[in-house]
Structure formats: structure tokens, C-alpha cells
Amino acid sequence: MNPPLPRTPALTSRLPKVGTTIFTVMSALAAEHGAVNLGQGFPDFDCDPALVNAVTRAMQAGHNQYPPMPGVPALRQAMAAKMQALYGLACDANTEITVTAGATQAILTAILSVVQPGDEVVVLEPCYDSYVPNIELAGGVAVRVPLTPGSFRPDFDRIASAITPRTRALIINSPHNPSGMVWSAADMQQLQDLLAPTDVLLISDEVYEHMVFDGQVHQSVARYPGLAARAFIVSSFGKTYHVTGWKVGTVVAPAALTAEFRKVHQFNVFTVNTPMQHALASYMDNPAPYVELAAFYQRKRDLFREGLAATRFRLLPGQGTYFQCVDISSLAVPERDLPEGDFCQWLTREMGVAAIPLSAFYGDGFDQRVVRFCFAKKDDTLREALKRLSRL
Template identity: 75%
Template sequence: MTIAPTTRTPAFPSRLPNVGTTIFTVMSALAAEHQAVNLGQGFPDFGCDPRLVDAVDTAMRAGQNQYPPMPGAAPLREAIASKIEALYGRRYDAASEITVTAGATQAIITAVLCCAGPGDEVIVLEPCYDSYVPNIELTGAAVVRVPLTPGTFRPDFGKIAAALTPRTRAILVNTPHNPSGTVWSPEDMRRLDELLAPTGVLVISDEVYEHMVYDGQQHQSMARFPGLAARSFIVSSFGKTYHVTGWKVGYVAAPAALTAEFRKVHQFNVFTVNTPMQHGIAAYMADPAPYLDLSAFYAAKRDLFRAGLARTKFRLLPCEGTYFQCAAIDELSVPERDLSEADFCQWLTREIGVAAIPLSAFYGGGFDQKVIRFCFAKKDDTLRAALERLARL
């Protein structure tokens, strides 16, 4: 008897059954369809410094095109260690405590994978970046959602304390915060330090917007606080800092014992990162001005955008950092006043020609506060074009 071969793809259980197409992909596609100004997805529409491209080109032409060391090219790790020490007062050993990663997203999942597993719990503070929860779910650990205070998006340490259990393995912290633009204060950091001091809980600190803090504030890195630094994986991103999100180069700074575990996973999920870009970035970092001046650069864009929105019925929320501006829509006059955030963003894209992201997309349960998020990491002309359309509201 001949058995006919099958061409049917075998069925298997999904590791992420609740994950579908992200809101960012949906809104960007809708923006393209309706020729809308896309203030949804968080990346610049302008180029980087030509000197950075030249530095990468020089590295390529100098033959820096083969595998670098697994933890990253030594000149870049040295440059990172020097930058952290200069800004935050803590010296990380470049050989044993700095790892170059394929962007911050890879850094975060690697940190989660190396420290959490079945039976553990990992705390996220909602609203949060959309990779955090799937990262935790892939480890088999339980996600524990703690809401930031609605309206202000400040941490509620009473709720964080109540969420801590003997099974808590880590907490994910993001400051400056995407999507709200909130920046943690020194007092916030000290309270977290006091809360975690008697525990073995690790911190995965997403600090990719570290150089975008406004109005005289300073970024409070975990590296500034010895008790927190001792338990933290600190994540940052050259893509955000140097306007090259497509390069996907970031890093993690952590104590040697944590770094050793991090690298066990890193070597098998990415191994290492683009060689000429590492050497180019290392050379470019000799001049600190591009990241030291970044807050002023983005503050001007924030102020331009906020001034335009202030002439509409959008209700502006504070923007202390990042390149995101949140706005409440509850006072707007639209054809259907009871539109959800998600429906409003679709209407705004189709009818007004500006794309934004609903804040509910950053919550696991879809918490609708009538707040949406705009990205102002755009050319001034792009922002003015968006504001001209939004003026109709």
C-alpha cells in the first residue's frame, strides 16, 4: 500500500498565542494608505550626523568586517564604560561588565531569559513597551502587572510593594518612560532601592531615552545608586541616541556576576553585533557633544509641537523626557464622542491625516483613558504639516 505524501504544515502550540500584529504596524500601514503624517511609530524621519556614517565607512575600509569578540568590540565597550562613569559616577569594567547588543529589544529579552523561568514572577509597570510581556511569557515565568498612576504615570510604590512575593525574580523599569514621557526622580529611585534592599529581586532598567530629559531635570540611571546598580541590567540604545534606529546597536551594563549569566544567553541568541558599526560608533563617541546636546535638540521639537497642540482642544499631558507627547482627547469635538482611543486613532488617520498610537495598546488589558501618543522625533516641517491638519480639531 502506497501512502501519499502530505504537504500539510504540522500544527503546533503557539508560544505566544495572544500576540498578533502590533499596533505600530497597523497604524503605519493605515497612515501609508491614507497618506497621513505618521506620528505613530517612534523613529526619526531625518538622517544621522554624516560624521557617524563616515566613521563606519572608515571602519569597513580598514577591514573591520569579520566577527568581533562575542561581548562586543573592545574600543566600543571602553567608550561605553567611560561615558557611564562620566555621566553617572560608576565605573563598569569594560571586559566583564559591558556587553554590546543587537539593539535594546534584544538586550531586554536576553536579560529576561537569563534570570527568569517557570515558577518565577516578573513585574512590569503598565503602560509599558510592547516587548516586555512577550519576553517574560517566553521564559515560562508569570507576568505581574502593576499600574503606574493614571494621569501622572508616576510609580506607585505601595502597589509595587504589594506585588513583591518570594517568587519575584525581577522588575522591569523604564525611565524616561515610553509612552508617557514621565521621568523618575531621585526620590523615586531611592524608594525603589529601599523597597528592593531586603530582597533578591533583579532590575532590568530600560534607559534608552537617557539623553532626552527636559526642563533642567537629570536622567536618574540605576548606575547612580549603588544598591540598585548592584542588582541591575542597565539597557541603552545607540539607535535612539544617534538617530540610527535601523542599525540595531545597543548595550547592557551590569555587575560581572550578572553579565556572566547575560552573556551565556547572548552568545546563543545573537552571538555578536555588526562589527564596522561598533568601531564607527566607538570612534564617534570620542566627541560627547552629540549625546550631551540631544536634550536641547529634542526639547525644541517638543516645544514646537506642544505650542501647536495647545491651540487645539487636545489636553496636553506633561512631557519630561523621551520623544513622545501624550494628549487627552476627552475635550475634542468629533463625530462620535464616545470613540475609544483605538477607534479615535483610526479616525484621526483617515479623516484628519495624522497617525498616532492609542495608549491602551501599552496595557495588557486595554485600559482606555482617552489618551493617545504622538512621536515628535520628526523634521520641523513634518511637525508643522501635522499641526496644520490637527488645527482642524
Template identity: 70%
Template sequence: MRVHTPVPASRLPNLGVTVFSVMSALAQQHQAVNLGQGFPDFEGDPALLDAVNAAMRAGHNQYPPMPGVPALRQAIAAKIESLYGHAYDPDTEITVTAGATQAILTALLSVVHPGDEVIVLEPAYDSYAPNIVLAGGVMVPVPLDPASFRPDFDRIRAALTPRTRVLMINSPHNPSGAVWTPEDLRQLAELLDGTEVLVLSDEVYEHMVYDGLQHQSVSRLPELAARSFVVSSFGKTYHVTGWKVGYVTAPAALMAEFRKVHQYNVFTVNSAMQHGLASYMRDPAPYLGLSDFYQRKRDRFRAGLADTAFALRPCPGSYFQCVDYAGLPAPLAAMDDMALCQWLTREIGVAAIPLSAFHSAGSDAKVIRFCFAKRDETLDEALTRLKRI
């Protein structure tokens, strides 16, 4: 008998390895400063690590409850009510997840049926589109304003149909750093009033908003909270992205559907880390001080970039800085963004991410993205190299 491996039809036939993995591997190959993938190159607070270690030593090493450790869900509820004024029931409206990406996929799987339409505002994080496909949905891309990356509500209104099931939004925005305003939330609430459309709000950079602005969570408006899944990330907030722990909040009826899927694709999340996070969250200072922490890094990085040939885009939130490279010397300015990012990695020793990776149909806007969630010496070395162009 012959040895034969059946090859089924792919669920995601048009996808390969993500651009983040590609650029990180290229950065490692060329010893480049990796400002591509969005993770810090510094450690989390030792007090948080101690809290998790203490939880392990205390015996929290078996399965926790499926929705998450009660103490952690209670801490999340208290934080949200304090910051955004909305009281989520920790028993029925909060679930701890294996990171934000799992939360997004689970939310879509729980409410999207084959043929349902899901509106995505582009550019958008690259997991959205394949998650929609896996749920059997149809992605409907709607462009953000290309200059400001702000939502265009006329375009969103035009995209709504009787088949629209979910509208996905993201603020602070990856990749641009744009943030929604209170007026944006009011317009969204008015636009969806009288519809059955759900909102999936990706708010993983909620504690990275600068220049005196405040994060505008959909939880702030009862009429939006009533139709929304809200996703957040402990990894982003506490500099521990490798832990892959996040959470989602939603009204009880939506959360019941979410948990039906969650219990079978993850079931539950690392017990000791949940207990450690619950203990660490007793002090709000780490997340309340995060905006100031990252604003200093943003300002340092932007000041250095001002001495290069790149043109700065605004960055009111997140830990990403977008730049326009149309002003680079002609051979470089003529490159597409992926080619330029590869050239920067190989020849200059700095890795970035092309903005076309965040568009379902590609883009040639001559814009790339740097991550400034790095040690000051890492940022300074990257700037020294970029100034050689």
C-alpha cells in the same frame, strides 16, 4: 502522500502584528503624517556614517568579539562613569547588543525561570509582556499613577512575593515621557533592600530629559546598580534606529549569565558599526546636546497642539507627547483610543498610537501618543491637519 504543514501550539497565542506595524501600514496607505512609531524622519550625523564607512574600508567586516568591540565597550564605560559616577568593567560588565529589545529579552531569558514573577509598571512598552512569556515567567502588572505616570511604591510593595524575580522599570518613560526622580530611586533601593529581586531598567531615552532635569539612571546608586541590568540604545541616541545596536550593563555575575544567552541568540553585533560608534563617541557633544535638540521640537509641537482640541499631558522626557482627547467633539470623544487613532489616520492624515496598546488588559483612558522625533516641517504639517478637528 498528502502535502501537510504541521501547526504547533503557539508560544504567543494571543498576539498578532504589533500596533506600531498596524498604524505605520495604515499611515502609508492613507499618505498620513506618521507620528505613531518612534523613529526619526531625519538622518543621523554624516560624521557617524563616515566613521562606519571608514571602519568597513579598514577591514572591520568579520565577526567581532562576542561581548562587543573592546574600544566600544571602553567608550561606553567612560561615558557612564562620567555621567552617572559608576565604573563598569568593560571586559566583564558591558555587552553590545542587537538593539535594546534584544537586550531586554536576553536579560529575561538569562535569569527568569518557569513560574518566576516579573513586575511590570503599566503602561509599558509592548515587548515586555511577550518577552516574559517566552522566558517562562509570569507577568505581574502594577499600574503607574494614571494622572502623572509616576511609580506607586505602595502598589509595588504589595506586588512583591517570594516568587518575584525581576522588576522592570523605564525612565524616561514610553509612552508617557515621565521621568524618575532621585527620590524615586532612593525609595526603590529601600523597597528592594534585603530581597533577591533583580531590576531591569530600560533607559533608552536617557539623553532626552528636559527643563533642566537630569536622567536618574539606576547606575547612580550602588545598591541598585548591584542588582540591575541597565539597557540603552545607540539607535535612539544617534538617530539610527534601523541599525539596531544597543548595549546592556550589569554586575559581572549577572553579565556572565546574560552572555550565556547572548552568545546563542545573537552571538555578536555588526562589526563595522561598532568600530564606527567607538570612534564617534570620542566627542560627547552629540549625546550631551540631545536634550536641547529634542526640547526645541517638544516645545514647537506642544505650542501647536495648544491650538487644538487635545489636552496636553506633561512631557518631561522621551520624544513622545501624550494627549487627552476627551474634549474632542462628542462622536470622537466617545471612541475607544484605537478607533480614534484609525480615524485620525484615515480622515485627518495623522497617525498616532493608542495608549491601550501599552496595557496588558487594555485601557479606556482617552489618551493617545504622538512621536515628535520628526523634522520641523513634518511636525508643522501634522499640526495643520490636527487643527482641522
């Protein structure tokens, strides 16, 4: 008699509503159909060879073992100097800056470090898809507040109404993924006034901080003392230096918040790739790559918008990030009436260009006939995509 087959024990999912992300789905579909992938947000061009060479030098110099848990001191000091120079924030590299395994880990760690079971965390939709699952993993309750449809500007009356005695934190994101909206100085001041009488913490996702266009200035939380004193400020070297696969970021926070952050950080990643930290520290000696990044991406944005303007897509404002949103409701194809997700699959299969539906960034799948393209691509890639989209 054969023994019974091994059985995997039953379990209850910690994230029962989570499946494969839309980014994975659309990238796989793009590869299957040979489509130009303007869906997932990553460059298709290389980073500066000098940065790669700096990693090689760091490896050859023997920087291949564990670094300190908070990050290589030279990189934390370089970040402290940058925060002071750009935003006027004086922060202690030893007690207020932590190097993370990218921004996604940084956000998860911030949430796990301060959110207790039953705490409420306000998120502004549409929002990056990791926010709500992170809150749920901490046992918190996500309170969804919509940004204004069309402009995607914050609605402070709605934000104020969402804050209760149970609110532990608010997550904001500027420049905003997926819409490209940028918070103004007036927005930040209004947020500072709103939170001043509360104990609500702030998680500020600023990974696109150097991609702000048309002469605007990035309004980092770091510029506002009343916000900086209660905030985790999240940055990404991957976005800034075209190395998204390196997964290296930072969190700047007051010492008391950083102490709690590091308690979690040391047990979910402990520390981050050593030679890349040393390379980034030396590369940051020259601020030009991030100072000039806005002009680099604004040129790509303008090239892409000019091409889209010749189609029946309706362009939405694109003030920052490397994303461009368009309204599909005026297209002269019957598929315009499909749900956004189905439209993006049709666009990938039939037109050979992959996009992301904005409905994927809403908990209820809110469909407003808007899709998102990524223009962090070679000019030839963008021109090929525009050639295919011109058939619409």
C-alpha cells in the same frame, strides 16, 4: 491517483495572545492614507554624516568579520568611560558591558538569563510591548502594576504589594515610553529602599536617557549603588544617534549578571554588526551629540506642544523621551468617544495624522482617552501634522 498534499504539522503557539503590533498596524495605515506618521517612534531625519562616514572607514579598514562576542573592546571601553563620567559608575568594560542587537534583544536576553519557569516579573503599565511576551517566553509570570493614571508616576505601595517570594525581577523604564514621565531622584531612592531587603533583580530600560527636559537630570539606576548592584541597565545607540535601524545597544550589569547574560547572548545573536561598532566607538570620542540631545528634542517638543495647545487636545506632561501624550476627551468631534484604537484609526484616515492609543500598552486594554504622538520628526513634518490637527 494524486499523492496527498504536504501538510504543515499542528503546533501550540508560544505566544498565543500576540498578533501584529500596533506600531506595524498604524504605520501601514498611515502609508495607505498618506498620513503624517507620528505613531511609530523613529526619526524622519538623517543622522550625522560623520557617523555614516565612520562606518565606511571601518569597512574600508577591514572590520567586516565577527567581532568578539561581548562586543568590540573600544566600544565597551567608550561606554565604560561614559557611565563613569555621567553617572559615577565605575564598571569593567571586559566583564560588565555587553554590546547588543538593540535594546529589545537586550531586554529579552536579560529576562531569559535570569527568569526560571514560574518566576514572577513585575512590569509597570503602560509598558513597552515586548516586556510581557519576553517574560512568557522565559516561562515566567508577568505581574502587572499600573502607574498612576494621568501622571504615570510609580505607585510604590502597589509595587511593594506585588513583590512576593516568587518575584525574580522588576522592569522599570525612565524616561518612560509611552507617557514621557521621568523618574525623580526621590523615586529612585524609594525604589532602592524597597528592594534592599529582597533578592529581586532590576531591568532598567534607559533608552531615552539623553532626552530629559527642562533642566532635569536623568536618574539612571547607575547613580544608585544599591540598584546598580542588582541591575541590567539597557541603553540604545539607535535612539541617541538617530539610527534606530542599526539596532545596536548595550547592557551594563555586575560581572555575575553579565556572565549569565552572555551565556544567552552568545546563542541568540552571538554578536553585533562589526563596522557599526567600530564607528560608534570612534564617534563617542566627542560627547557633544548626546550631551546636546536634550536641547535638540526639547525644542521640537516645545514647537509641537505650542501647536497642540491651540487645539482641543489636552496636553499631558512631557518630561522626557520624544513622545507627547494628549487627552482626547475634550475634542469637539463625536469620534472622541470611540475607543482609543478606533479613534487613532479615524484620525489617520480622516485627519491624515497617525498616533498610537495608550490602551495598546496595557494588558487589559485600559482606555483612559489618551493617545501618543512622536515628535522625533523634521520641523516641517511637525508643522504639517499640526496644520491637519488644527481642524480638531
